Amino acid sequence: xxxxxxxxxxxxxxVLMLADKEYVAVMQLHKYVDDDRLISVIxxxxxxxxxxxxxxxxVKRTLRIKRVYDIKVLEIKFPYVLLHVSCEHGTYVRxxxxxxxxxxxxxxxxxxxxxxxxxxxxxxxxxxxxxxxSEAVYLYxxxxxxxxxxxxxxxxxxxxxxxxxxxxxxxxVGALTYGADLAIPGIVRLHExxxxxxxxxxxxxxxxxxxxxxxxxxxxxxxxxxKGVAFKTIRVIMPRDVYPRAWGQxxxxxx
Amino acid sequence: MDVTSEGLKFIDELDRFGGVSxxxxxxxxxxxxxxxxxxxxxxxxxxxxxxGIICVDKPPGPTSHEVVAWVKRLLDLPKAGHGGTLESYx
Numbered sequence: 001x002x003x004x005x006x007x008x009x010x011x012x013x014x015v016l017m018l019a020d021k022e023y024v025a026v027m028q029l030h031k032y033v034d035d036d037r038l039i040s041v042i043x044x045x046x047x048x049x050x051x052x053x054x055x056x057x058x059v060k061r062t063l064r065i066k067r068v069y070d071i072k073v074l075e076i077k078f079p080y081v082l083l084h085v086s087c088e089h090g091t092y093v094r095x096x097x098x099x100x101x102x103x104x105x106x107x108x109x110x111x112x113x114x115x116x117x118x119x120x121x122x123x124x125x126x127x128x129x130x131x132x133x134s135e136a137v138y139l140y141x142x143x144x145x146x147x148x149x150x151x152x153x154x155x156x157x158x159x160x161x162x163x164x165x166x167x168x169x170x171x172x173v174g175a176l177t178y179g180a181d182l183a184i185p186g187i188v189r190l191h192e193x194x195x196x197x198x199x200x201x202x203x204x205x206x207x208x209x210x211x212x213x214x215x216x217x218x219x220x221x222x223x224x225x226x227k228g229v230a231f232k233t234i235r236v237i238m239p240r241d242v243y244p245r246a247w248g249q250x251x252x253x254x255x
Numbered sequence: 256m257d258v259t260s261e262g263l264k265f266i267d268e269l270d271r272f273g274g275v276s277x278x279x280x281x282x283x284x285x286x287x288x289x290x291x292x293x294x295x296x297x298x299x300x301x302x303x304x305x306x307g308i309i310c311v312d313k314p315p316g317p318t319s320h321e322v323v324a325w326v327k328r329l330l331d332l333p334k335a336g337h338g339g340t341l342e343s344y345x
Contacts, residue, residue: 007305014327153307155295161273191277205287209266
């Protein structure tokens with residue numbers, strides 16, 4: 001499963017790259033170990049682990065701490081073990097399996113790998129293969145029928161659906177798209193438990209993604225105050241001038 | 256249903272999709288003007304192609320990069336990008 005961002009939606013790719021991932025992998029054991037020991041060693045790899053990226057990797061090969069949230073053993077059929085791994089971004093499953101093999105003392109390697117979740121996107125929702133996509137494009141180009149294309153392309157907002165959210169007034173949108181930070185008076189509603197430093201999605205009342213922001217205050221502080229800058233704008237997705245410019249109105253002469 | 260209620264309903268749907276179960280803290284009651292912007296689900300196709308995501312069932316052969324290039328050409332887009340590879344080499 002590969003989420004592909006189209007056009008300006010590419011601006012949210014960073015969010016997906018940094019999101020948690022889930023994989024289904026086949027581990028091949030090099031010698032027999034009994035199931036109880038296998039499962040107990042696998043369980044030792046749940047939590048914070050130290051991992052040195054494999055030789056063939058795209059990052060610096062220094063020891064890193066990665067969080068493995070869960071490893072489920074789906075099936076054991078010696079020498080194969082089917083695993084479901086849920087982990088932090090940047091965890092190498094190939095290396096994880098190699099390391100499990102080392103601790104078991106028999107050695108193991110990864111036979112197959114499939115990603116089943118990237119952030120909010122799961123394998124079971126909206127998955128489209130290239131043939132279906134090609135068919136949808138044909139239907140649209142030749143017969144002006146949008147139905148299939150609409151079925152396969154999701155609004156960009158889904159890519160940030162796992163983030164905490166802040167909803168702003170129409171009047172605040174214009175300034176945000178010009179790069180301004182979000183001040184408390186522009187906020188209509190926000191999720192609870194946002195902590196200073198958290199990444200948030202800034203949405204209009206229609207649900208359109210305006211920008212990604214970094215919290216400068218906790219949710220509770222924002223609720224209890226009437227002014228101040230609450231979120232730093234770090235990535236603007238909405239184009240300028242979709243909403244009217246409403247800032248600095250005090251200084252403009254109206255006829 | 257008015258546009259503000261529809262917008263908020265869509266945001267609830269996003270929360271469900273993303274597995275977010277946080278409650279809302281309401282600062283004030285306000286509505287949105289239907290003359291500006293658009294409900295994401297009713298975006299014209301030309302805009303959807305600029306602000307959209309496709310989850311592709313990647314065949315095992317080609318690289319993620321190749322699949323993106325293919326989708327880009329197919330949809331005639333100026334740019335497209337993917338959300339991380341399984342195992343990336345430089």
